[in-house]
Amino acid sequence: MNRVSIRKINELNVLREIFNQAPTSRADVAKNLALTKSTVYSIFTKLANDDLIYDIGQGSSTSSGGRKPALTNFNASVGYTINTKINNDTISCMSNWLDGSVIAYQEFPVTGKDASQRLLSLYQAIKTAQIDDHDLLGISVAVYGIVRDNRVIRATLSDLPQFDLVQVLQSRFNVPVVLGNEANMSALHIRDFTTTKPVKSAVALSLSDGIGAGMIIDGNLYTGARSEAGEVGHALYYGRYFDQPVNVEDIAADSAVFARLKTMKQANVNIADLRRWYDAGDAEVLQVLKDFCLGISMVLQNLILSFDPEKLVIGSKIMRAIPELLITIKQMARLSDEVPLSLAKNVDQAALLGGCAAITRHILGLPTGELVFKNRNAPTSVE
Incomplete structure (x- = not known):
């Protein structure tokens, strides 16, 4: 390994240390990374020249006295990213500073069902989310489908x-673009926005439009040989009401529940309707939800027995509205209280924050290793 390569590795390690530990000092970074002070001071100078860090004042001196160290912060507002998700009827759009702090979040309606019309809505959403007087540094897009080598291979929008x-977005905005499967992006959110301790194994189970599982194994996103790992919704379900086996996502995805109830009730159905019917003990609704729970319990059993993750987070608007279903699912799957199962706090935003982590890592040149992002609404600015 030549000196240039070693220098670059040291720069990235110093940048990661500042990102995770800021505010911090040159002395602490040198100590934590076992680098010489001269090396660290030189790298700090370069990062400051690149506007990635800035000094914020002096810290406390040690117990033995001596000069107070100069404290340095990561300059999150050097630029921002725009992170999006293509939904069935909307485009979700979030802008973030480089530390993950949320600047703004908005849902944009989609007119028409063709992919070309979705892309026009996506373009308009990104244009609207741009910020004057700050540099857009990158864009992420989450889709419901298979993404391989940064290209959509298969999607619920068949013509996407x-x-x-x-290429379409880069030609218009002239910044790097990262695509990702929605469940995989949600898994990155679990890994990179958990501040208590590093997450080495996790599963994000997405039930919104179909069923997909994003998996973190040994701290890295696992997508499989053909980027199709986690497509658990395609497992066959042999159950009542169906003459032939169907995909489990045809009964146990949020979209499937709404589709079945729309047919039964001969009307459009929303979350408030579902909660009201559940509380009223509507027999038809309870049966549909029982099938929903049964399908999810089957999926969870396989995921837990296969991966034994330290965290498993379910993203489902139906289960957020009716959290009692989680108890039913645990009972059906015979899961103990030790199983680390929880519901996503914000189903719409998990994949956006994961996309923020993915594109920010690309921008900083830190695709692997621990980075701790901030999940807050207060933008960080240079003082």
């Missing part, structure tokens, strides 16, 4: 793979 989404 016809478009080179990265």
